[in-house]
Amino acid sequence: DQQVKQNSPSLSVQEGRISILNCDYTNSMFDYFLWYKKYPAEGPTFLISISSIKDKNEDGRFTVFLNKSAKHLSLHIVPSQPGDSAVYFCAGANPNFGNEKLTFGTGTRLTIIP
Amino acid sequence: DTAVSQTPKYLVTQMGNDKSIKCEQNLGHDTMYWYKQDSKKFLKIMFSYNNKELIINETVPNRFSPKSPDKAHLNLHINSLELGDSAVYFCASSQKDRWGGYTFGSGTRLTVV
Numbered sequence: 001d002q003q004v005k006q007n008s009p010s011l012s013v014q015e016g017r018i019s020i021l022n023c024d025y026t027n028s029m030f031d032y033f034l035w036y037k038k039y040p041a042e043g044p045t046f047l048i049s050i051s052s053i054k055d056k057n058e059d060g061r062f063t064v065f066l067n068k069s070a071k072h073l074s075l076h077i078v079p080s081q082p083g084d085s086a087v088y089f090c091a092g093a094n095p096n097f098g099n100e101k102l103t104f105g106t107g108t109r110l111t112i113i114p
Numbered sequence: 115d116t117a118v119s120q121t122p123k124y125l126v127t128q129m130g131n132d133k134s135i136k137c138e139q140n141l142g143h144d145t146m147y148w149y150k151q152d153s154k155k156f157l158k159i160m161f162s163y164n165n166k167e168l169i170i171n172e173t174v175p176n177r178f179s180p181k182s183p184d185k186a187h188l189n190l191h192i193n194s195l196e197l198g199d200s201a202v203y204f205c206a207s208s209q210k211d212r213w214g215g216y217t218f219g220s221g222t223r224l225t226v227v
Contacts, residue, residue, distance in 0.1 A: 034215045043118070043204050043218030044157070089157065091215075100145065100208050101170055102216065104157040 003027040004092050006105035014113050019077040021108050023090030026071065030092035034102065035064060035075050038087045047088075048075070077110075085112045117141050120205050120219040127195055128227055135190045135222045137205030143217070145169070145210050146188035148180060151202040151221070163188055164210060195226045 005024045013019045025033075031052050036044035050057040050064045050073070057064050063076045077084055087109050091102040118139045127133050139146060147170075148160040162170040163182040177193045192199060202223050206216035 036215075036218075041220065043206070043220045045218070046215045049215060087155075100210065100216075101159050101162065103159075106155050107157075 001026075002106075003030075003103050004090055004105040006088075006090055006108050008108050009106070010109040010111070012111045012113055013080050015082060016079045019075075019080045019084065019110055019112070021075040021077075021088050021090075021110065023073045023075075023105055024071060025073075025090075025092050027092060027103070028071070029094050030103075031094045032092070033064070033066060033073050034091045034093070035062075036089045036091065036104075038089060038107070044089055080110075080112045082112050082114055085110060116219075118205055118207055118217050118219040120203075120222050122222060123220065124223050124225075126225045126227065129195055129197060131195050132191070132193045133195060133224070134192070135203055135205075135224070137188045137190070137219060139186055139205075139207040139217070141207055141209075141217060143207035143209045144185055145208050146182065146185070147206045147208075147216065148188065148190050149204045149206060149218075151204065153201070157204070161188075161190075192224075195224075197226050200224055200226045 034049040035047040037047045038044040048059050048062045066073045087107045089107045090105040120137050145164045147162045151157045160174050161180045166182045179191045182188045202221045204221045205219040208216045
């Protein structure tokens with residue numbers, strides 16, 4: 001049962017344009033959502049998060065949007081830079097359960113074309 | 115000065131062997147995890163420990179046994195290795211009362227031949 005889905009395994013965007021990565025979830029108990037970025041042979045690194053009480057969170061070039069009614073979130077990167085080429089994982093969690101288990105999607109490989 | 119370090123980075127071993135992967139974090143976090151990334155790139159939780167106490171134990175064969183000697187260390191021992199155990203194993207840590215996601219190690223690529 002895949003509770004977090006990233007339906008686009010890959011995405012190519014030209015440098016300077018906007019990258020939009022999408023994520024859908026089925027578990028309505030998720031209270032918190034996170035995006036992680038992963039380079040080859042490295043562990044995922046935390047990028048940005050959003051609480052379910054918000055619909056938008058912005059950090060520099062990165063903005064995450066949450067649509068709870070549609071159970072959908074998206075990550076916008078603008079402007080896209082070559083260093084953004086990586087695999088991006090979306091994750092959901094409910095820290096109020098007393099543990100901080102993250103449920104991940106399968107990732108989207110973003111390639112920024114110079 | 116690595117925050118979450120795992121050893122070894124690569125591990126190639128034969129079926130039936132027993133192996134261990136070590137993890138240490140110097141962030142002062144109280145919770146540590148093991149995640150497995152399989153061939154389909156799915157990152158799934160295996161175990162979590164909070165202050166040396168087992169908190170999460172997902173549906174994992176009992177050939178996998180985590181051990182946490184203290185809150186800065188979480189090791190993973192695997193008995194009787196099988197081909198299907200081949201994967202990348204990630205250790206991670208977090209601080210329970212300061213929710214903000216995990217800090218991951220760089221992973222251990224286990225190949226069973």
